[in-house]
Amino acid sequence: MAPQSVEPGRTPLPRGIAAPARRALAHAGVETLEQVMALGRLALSRMHGICPRTLAQLEDALDERGLELPAG
Template sequence: MARTEDRAEEEFPGIGAPAQRALAHAGYTRLEQLDGVSESDLLELQGMGPTGTDILSDLLNARGMSLEA
């Protein structure tokens, strides 16, 4: 399990463990998969909160991608 958590931390740096688990459970294992995903859809995931979506938005923006508003 540590290997999966290490990969999640590398892919989603700054995101807390509950939010990382929520993303993995929903099938999101790479940041690029979140490009165009609705912020409201992410907020429905158990363990994901506004801070997590803000961090994800910043990570995506830094790579020229974004969440859908």
């Protein structure tokens, strides 16, 4: 099956992220990988509900698209 095309700037969050992490991201208004990048690793790691596993899932999803999670 071919990957779905996505509008630039509207890359959805990956499936499989735990519910507490999804709620934390939704509460922060984060709906796309581009918004995850804007937050950065430090801000994400400080969010309640975001664990190291979730960070790894987000980094993997970004990496698949040739993007990188900034440290700040």
